[in-house]
Amino acid sequence: VTAPAPGSGTGATAEASTHRYSVGELRDFAARVFRSAGLPEGHADTAAEVLTAADLRGIDTHGVARLHQYYEMLVQGRVNPRADVRILRETPSTARMDGDNGLGLVVGPAANELAIEKAAAAGSGWVSVGNSNHFGIAGIYSLRALERDCIGWVMTSSPPQVAPFQGVGRMLGTNPIAIAFPGRAEPPMVMDFTTSAISFGRLEDAIRTGGALPEGTAIDREGRMTTDPHAVKDGGALVPLGSDAARGAHKGYCLAAMVDVLSCVLSGANWGPFAPPFPADLPDSGRRVGKGLGHLFGVLPIASFREPDEFKEAMDHWMREFRGAPAAPGTGGPEIPGHREHHSSVRRRREGIPLSGTVVEGLRHLGVRAGVLFD
Amino acid sequence: VTAPAPGSGTGATAEASTHRYSVGELRDFAARVFRSAGLPEGHADTAAEVLTAADLRGIDTHGVARLHQYYEMLVQGRVNPRADVRILRETPSTARMDGDNGLGLVVGPAANELAIEKAAAAGSGWVSVGNSNHFGIAGIYSLRALERDCIGWVMTSSPPQVAPFQGVGRMLGTNPIAIAFPGRAEPPMVMDFTTSAISFGRLEDAIRTGGALPEGTAIDREGRMTTDPHAVKDGGALVPLGSDAARGAHKGYCLAAMVDVLSCVLSGANWGPFAPPFPADLPDSGRRVGKGLGHLFGVLPIASFREPDEFKEAMDHWMREFRGAPAAPGTGGPEIPGHREHHSSVRRRREGIPLSGTVVEGLRHLGVRAGVLFD
Numbered sequence: 001v002t003a004p005a006p007g008s009g010t011g012a013t014a015e016a017s018t019h020r021y022s023v024g025e026l027r028d029f030a031a032r033v034f035r036s037a038g039l040p041e042g043h044a045d046t047a048a049e050v051l052t053a054a055d056l057r058g059i060d061t062h063g064v065a066r067l068h069q070y071y072e073m074l075v076q077g078r079v080n081p082r083a084d085v086r087i088l089r090e091t092p093s094t095a096r097m098d099g100d101n102g103l104g105l106v107v108g109p110a111a112n113e114l115a116i117e118k119a120a121a122a123g124s125g126w127v128s129v130g131n132s133n134h135f136g137i138a139g140i141y142s143l144r145a146l147e148r149d150c151i152g153w154v155m156t157s158s159p160p161q162v163a164p165f166q167g168v169g170r171m172l173g174t175n176p177i178a179i180a181f182p183g184r185a186e187p188p189m190v191m192d193f194t195t196s197a198i199s200f201g202r203l204e205d206a207i208r209t210g211g212a213l214p215e216g217t218a219i220d221r222e223g224r225m226t227t228d229p230h231a232v233k234d235g236g237a238l239v240p241l242g243s244d245a246a247r248g249a250h251k252g253y254c255l256a257a258m259v260d261v262l263s264c265v266l267s268g269a270n271w272g273p274f275a276p277p278f279p280a281d282l283p284d285s286g287r288r289v290g291k292g293l294g295h296l297f298g299v300l301p302i303a304s305f306r307e308p309d310e311f312k313e314a315m316d317h318w319m320r321e322f323r324g325a326p327a328a329p330g331t332g333g334p335e336i337p338g339h340r341e342h343h344s345s346v347r348r349r350r351e352g353i354p355l356s357g358t359v360v361e362g363l364r365h366l367g368v369r370a371g372v373l374f375d
Numbered sequence: 376v377t378a379p380a381p382g383s384g385t386g387a388t389a390e391a392s393t394h395r396y397s398v399g400e401l402r403d404f405a406a407r408v409f410r411s412a413g414l415p416e417g418h419a420d421t422a423a424e425v426l427t428a429a430d431l432r433g434i435d436t437h438g439v440a441r442l443h444q445y446y447e448m449l450v451q452g453r454v455n456p457r458a459d460v461r462i463l464r465e466t467p468s469t470a471r472m473d474g475d476n477g478l479g480l481v482v483g484p485a486a487n488e489l490a491i492e493k494a495a496a497a498g499s500g501w502v503s504v505g506n507s508n509h510f511g512i513a514g515i516y517s518l519r520a521l522e523r524d525c526i527g528w529v530m531t532s533s534p535p536q537v538a539p540f541q542g543v544g545r546m547l548g549t550n551p552i553a554i555a556f557p558g559r560a561e562p563p564m565v566m567d568f569t570t571s572a573i574s575f576g577r578l579e580d581a582i583r584t585g586g587a588l589p590e591g592t593a594i595d596r597e598g599r600m601t602t603d604p605h606a607v608k609d610g611g612a613l614v615p616l617g618s619d620a621a622r623g624a625h626k627g628y629c630l631a632a633m634v635d636v637l638s639c640v641l642s643g644a645n646w647g648p649f650a651p652p653f654p655a656d657l658p659d660s661g662r663r664v665g666k667g668l669g670h671l672f673g674v675l676p677i678a679s680f681r682e683p684d685e686f687k688e689a690m691d692h693w694m695r696e697f698r699g700a701p702a703a704p705g706t707g708g709p710e711i712p713g714h715r716e717h718h719s720s721v722r723r724r725r726e727g728i729p730l731s732g733t734v735v736e737g738l739r740h741l742g743v744r745a746g747v748l749f750d
Contacts, residue, residue, distance in 0.1 A: 088681075089679070089681065090498075091497065091498025091499070091679045092467060092468070092497045092498050093467070093468040093497045093498040093679075094499050094675070094679040094680065096679075096680040096681060122466065122467045122497050122498070123465075123466025123467050123469040123497070123501075124466070124468045124469050124499060124501050126498075126499050126675060126679075128680050151637075151641075163700075163703070164697050164700055164709040165709060165710075166703050166706035166707065166708055166709050166710065167700040167701060167702065167703055167708060167709035168700065168701040168702070168703050169700060169701060171696075171697065171700055179633050181636050181640075189632070189636075191629035191630075191632070193623070193625070193626040193629050194623075194626070195626070196623075197617065197622050197623045198622075198623065214622060215621070215622075216621075216622050217621070217622060219703070222704065223701070223702075223703035223704050224704060241616060241617055241622075241623050241626050241627070242572070242617065242618075242622075243591075243617075243622045246590070246591075246592070247572050247573075247589060247590075247592060247616075247617075247618050247622070248568070248571075248572045248573060248592075248616050250568070250712070251568040251569070251570070251616050252616070253709075253712075254566035254568050254712050255566075255630075257564070257712065258554050258566055260693075261556050261564070261690070261693065262526075265556075265689045265690060266526075266675075266677075266680045266681065266686070267680070267681075268681060271689070271693055272693065272696065272697070273696070289689070289692065290689075300469070300501060300641075302641075304464070304466045304469040304501075305464060305469065305471040305503050305641045305642070306464065306641065306642075306643060311640060311641070314640045314646070314664070314665075315636070315640060317664065318635075318636065318640060318646055318647065321546075321647065321648070322542070322546065322632075322647070325539055325542040325544060325546055326542060326543040326544060326598070327541060327542065327543070327598075328538070328541050328542055328543050328598035329597065329598050329599060331541035332541065333542060334539040334540060334541050334542035334628075335540075335541065337625075337628075337629050337632065
């Protein structure tokens with residue numbers, strides 16, 4: 001088993017492919033696809049920016065390879081292309097928003113931006129937003145906050161795939177948490193991880209490749225541990241981070257529940273088992289207790305606590321100390337969360353983003369449907 | 376292996392003992408011991424209140440059984456009994472504080488109270504505090520916020536016991552996170568858990584009882600997985616929540632690092648491997664990069680986001696839905712984090728707090744040293 005990059009939900013890359021595109025080309029194509037599905041130009045640009053940030057960072061599962069899934073939700077009328085994201089309630093440092101059933105790639109940036117504005121005015125900013133949809137990679141929102149010398153904190157609910165500790169069945173999303181801290185000379189430290197033992201993408205990979213899941217990461221429909229991905233699809237579930245009682249799975253359950261309540265109960269979105277499916281071909285119970293999916297954005301300006309330069313120097317020291325620690329046998333030693341993705345981003349801006357033949361074919365097919373040339 | 380209560384770092388209780396004391400008796404004794412070590416009356420009362428809240432909730436490892444450890448730190452002059460907790464920097468919704476090397480049981484409540492006040496004024500409140508010491512159970516601070524209809528969020532660093540993912544050696548604390556959400560008819564949901572696979576208390580238990588650790592929870596001094604608690608004590612370390620690469624230990628590493636940065640780098644406390652030891656008999660490298668230990672307190676009033684009654688009703692629904700989920704084989708089914716501790720608290724207020732003969736003996740011995748009668 002290959003260790004995933006710390007700070008990344010997935011480790012899949014397509015560097016071996018011979019097709020390379022500049023981020024500008026991919027962003028432009030994605031924006032045109034979003035416009036063809038009815039998004040206003042500004043929203044289409046924002047959504048394309050968030051989407052292709054995943055490609056830059058090497059999180060290929062969450063980039064343009066997924067564009068057709070967002071497109072499908074839009075053309076099926078399940079997502080509102082002309083969303084009017086509104087504030088329902090606010091204080092100097094907080095807001096609750098309604099995403100008007102818009103693309104998460106549009107609602108997320110709007111809520112994050114409001115949290116950043118609140119933070120500039122009141123010293124910190126917290127925005128809980130419901131009636132949203134899948135918002136891409138969580139880490140990108142944290143990085144936006146970081147551009148303003150803020151610590152950016154993001155959580156989101158997702159469709160149910162995870163069993164509660166000591167329970168059977170899919171009741172919680174893989175509910176990721178992201179947070180980013182700036183360095184001075186060092187790249188930022190960016191954590192971005194699901195609160196289940198493995199991500200949903202890892203399960204999909206196993207089904208696609210015919211491989212087994214790692215021990216202790218999933219259960220079947222009866223609640224027995226299984227490594228068979230088909231048993232998971234067939235009424236089983238992923239398990240919370242920690243895997244089992246002895247290793248602390250009640251903690252992963254606590255984390256997933258925390259994300260669920262802060263993202264959904266606080267915003268009035270569908271919590272736990274009631275979260276709507278994404279992509280469109282996932283099963284849908286049709287049962288709802290609120291509106292759409294929910295996210296939480298938190299922004300803490302560093303200057304609210306100490307001099308940003310001092311903080312960044314201390315972060316450099318932190319990162320060097322941990323990177324310099326002795327390596328566990330058979331590993332390359334401790335990594336700093338987010339640095340692998342940072343280096344991918346630098347390299348891909350320069351050399352272009354590699355896409356597999358399958359992904360290119362998919363984008364061409366999507367281009368034909370949307371009336372936008374991809375070549 | 377017995378499953379620990381969700382939301383609790385430890386599951387140890389002493390219900391079988393025949394010695395029972397009212398919480399008032401224990402609180403009064405603890406307050407007098409703190410006063411005898413030089414604390415002003417108000418601080419002594421606060422510290423005793425936080426300490427005995429752990430006994431009420433059934434977290435016996437963190438209650439009066441530990442009083443002698445705090446006392447030792449005070450009489451050795453390692454903790455300042457007359458701490459003047461100060462604000463170093465503030466905004467309408469945030470503050471950074473200096474704990475003046477006071478007892479964490481005094482510094483923690485002061486910082487938490489300031490976060491609650493900020494939240495009342497600005498819609499949310501965040502306080503990072505350094506130059507502090509061990510502050511007891513994290514969950515109790517979240518419960519204080521909850522009394523004002525706020526979601527209370529708490530993190531703290533702790534002495535290094537945990538290896539970074541892919542690393543060897545003790546570089547991070549078990550760094551707990553706590554958060555609490557109120558119900559309407561249901562007891563509050565209170566998460567309170569360490570970000571390592573097992574708690575430090577679990578390691579101490581294994582050493583005391585001669586038992587083995589669960590598989591996948593610790594490494595020896597060479598970084599090899601071990602179940603021998605003595606190999607852990609002898610230069611080994613606990614591992615982050617997730618246990619290994621396949622099960623997501625990089626995520627537990629991210630969580631522990633997040634707590635470390637928010638509690639210590641933000642407040643100017645000693646981060647990671649530089650955190651000072653507690654109790655006094657733990658080894659101390661003597662290397663420092665800041666002042667004392669650090670904590671972070673976050674307070675989000677529910678009314679900043681939605682009507683508290685609406686939120687609490689939704690929480691009741693959430694808790695009933697999860698408690699009603701089918702049970703995994705061999706378990707009693709999903710529990711709601713913090714409910715076990717809530718029921719302990721109700722029962723122990725009524726029936727008294729059971730203490731083992733060993734703990735009673737220890738308190739009598741402490742009483743003799745402090746000049747305070749315990750009977």
